[in-house]
Amino acid sequence: MTMNRLGTASSDAQSPRTALDALVAEEERIFLARQPRSGELYERARRVLAGGVTSNWQITRPQPVFIDHGHGSKIVDVDGNEYVDLHGGYGAGLAGHAHPAIVEAVTAQVRRGTHFAQPNEDAVVVAEELARRFGLPMWRFMNSGTEATMDAVHLMRAVTGRDLIIKIEGCYHGHHDSVQVSVAPSANEPIGTIDHPRSVPSSAGIPGAVTSLTLVATFNDLASVEQLLEGHQGQIAGMIVEPIMMNAGIIPPQPGYLESLKELLHRHDALLCFDEVKTGLPAGPSGATGIYDVVPDIVCLAKAIGGGLIVGSVGATEELMDHVAKGDYEMVGTFNGNPLSMAAARAMLEKVATDDAYDRLGRLRQRIDETLSARIARYGLPAHVVSVGAKGCVTFSTTPVRNYRDFLAIDGRYNHLHWLCQLNGGVFLPPWGKTEQWLLSVQHDDSDVDRFVANFERFAEISAGAISS
Ligand SMILES: Cc1ncc(COP(=O)(O)O)c(C=O)c1O
Numbered sequence: 001m002t003m004n005r006l007g008t009a010s011s012d013a014q015s016p017r018t019a020l021d022a023l024v025a026e027e028e029r030i031f032l033a034r035q036p037r038s039g040e041l042y043e044r045a046r047r048v049l050a051g052g053v054t055s056n057w058q059i060t061r062p063q064p065v066f067i068d069h070g071h072g073s074k075i076v077d078v079d080g081n082e083y084v085d086l087h088g089g090y091g092a093g094l095a096g097h098a099h100p101a102i103v104e105a106v107t108a109q110v111r112r113g114t115h116f117a118q119p120n121e122d123a124v125v126v127a128e129e130l131a132r133r134f135g136l137p138m139w140r141f142m143n144s145g146t147e148a149t150m151d152a153v154h155l156m157r158a159v160t161g162r163d164l165i166i167k168i169e170g171c172y173h174g175h176h177d178s179v180q181v182s183v184a185p186s187a188n189e190p191i192g193t194i195d196h197p198r199s200v201p202s203s204a205g206i207p208g209a210v211t212s213l214t215l216v217a218t219f220n221d222l223a224s225v226e227q228l229l230e231g232h233q234g235q236i237a238g239m240i241v242e243p244i245m246m247n248a249g250i251i252p253p254q255p256g257y258l259e260s261l262k263e264l265l266h267r268h269d270a271l272l273c274f275d276e277v278k279t280g281l282p283a284g285p286s287g288a289t290g291i292y293d294v295v296p297d298i299v300c301l302a303k304a305i306g307g308g309l310i311v312g313s314v315g316a317t318e319e320l321m322d323h324v325a326k327g328d329y330e331m332v333g334t335f336n337g338n339p340l341s342m343a344a345a346r347a348m349l350e351k352v353a354t355d356d357a358y359d360r361l362g363r364l365r366q367r368i369d370e371t372l373s374a375r376i377a378r379y380g381l382p383a384h385v386v387s388v389g390a391k392g393c394v395t396f397s398t399t400p401v402r403n404y405r406d407f408l409a410i411d412g413r414y415n416h417l418h419w420l421c422q423l424n425g426g427v428f429l430p431p432w433g434k435t436e437q438w439l440l441s442v443q444h445d446d447s448d449v450d451r452f453v454a455n456f457e458r459f460a461e462i463s464a465g466a467i468s469s
Pocket of ligand 1: 090143144145146147149172173174175242246247275276277278302303
């Protein structure tokens with residue numbers, strides 16, 4: 001199959017046309033009427049850009065929204081519609097748009113040269129600050145989350161001399177071969193049972209031989225990891241996991257899970273890598289690592305640490321990074337540690353992701369949680385709010401979602417309708433419905449939350465009957 005992160009009813013559970021479909025159709029009509037210029041650009045783009053976009057995740061229904069510019073907590077599309085930006089560029093936008101500290105740092109660096117392929121002082125400062133926050137002493141920089149997790153997987157294999165890795169069904173770690181496995185499989189694929197999930201490629205072009213090197217376990221289920229370690233004694237290099245799953249709504253780890261995972265893997269001389277590309281700074285000042293007080297062997301970061309610029313990062317123990325320093329594992333890249341990215345990351349860490357900012361974000365998060373939960377109760381929606389730090393989502397289930405199989409059972413149309421209602425009411429949530437979360441930035445305020453809640457109320461009003469029917 002090809003990856004379908006929308007998780008629509010058509011892939012997960014074939015449903016007849018219902019009142020819900022009619023509501024979706026009406027909101028899509030409004031959506032298109034508001035965006036004639038985006039429609040024109042889309043037509044033009046389809047002739048020169050595959051799918052009319054620059055990444056498959058920009059393909060949205062009924063059409064992609066072409067953005068003109070951003071300022072503070074807002075973005076403005078090419079038709080002049082202004083949105084409260086809760087998309088946050090798929091989780092990179094913790095600083096908001098054109099944050100003065102980022103603008104100043106990047107502008108100063110642009111004037112002094114944009115690329116040397118040599119280390120600079122900012123890289124040292126950023127590494128020192130990440131070491132302080134994440135409790136791992138040694139760091140390297142690259143250009144995306146994909147590069148970070150690719151280097152992490154290579155490093156685990158290089159250090160242990162083992163080929164197999166474990167990943168969690170439903171976790172996304174970027175688009176390199178080793179992790180393009182069981183990302184968002186549909187129930188129609190040969191995915192095995194929840195106790196024995198099977199590895200399936202998540203895209204065409206991933207060789208079966210590579211897929212077979214990635215074993216799949218169930219989130220929040222230690223036994224599913226243990227059976228893989230027992231069944232492949234001495235062959236597993238390590239495990240990569242989002243410590244809080246954030247590509248299937250938000251699924252938090254159960255108490256003690258991450259700690260036990262580390263202990264279990266180490267008992268088998270295997271390594272633990274946290275993919276904090278999404279959780280990184282948005283979950284808290286030192287990510288999920290800080291929240292759960294479990295320091296893994298490797299942490300991957302990207303997205304928000306760049307303050308809107310392009311950066312990925314890997315942190316690890318001295319012992320592991322010694323293999324990099326000695327050149328056993330060649331961790332390389334022309335643009336690694338690029339001065340523009342390093343200037344932005346330094347400003348992000350020193351001036352944007354501050355304690356004060358986290359206090360403000362915490363207050364906004366609490367307001368959203370409380371007001372949305374009250375609307376859910378008032379309209380009797382089968383849903384609940386899950387949030388952590390600056391991230392949050394509405395999960396359309398009355399019971400907590402513990403793993404990908406629970407998530408698979410949710411009808412993606414609810415989220416799509418919510419997304420459309422928010423867009424039509426001037427709030428840009430991330431596309432791809434149920435898989436994604438909103439991201440608050442340090443520049444959002446109460447009036448942004450008010451607009452978001454008002455749109456949610458309209459969504460609840462029009463859909464309550466259809467959703468519970
Ligand atoms: C948890 C996680 N890891 C890795 C990646 C890949 O990051 P990038 O898109 O920067 O390559 C993503 C992207 O969404 C992600 O969510």
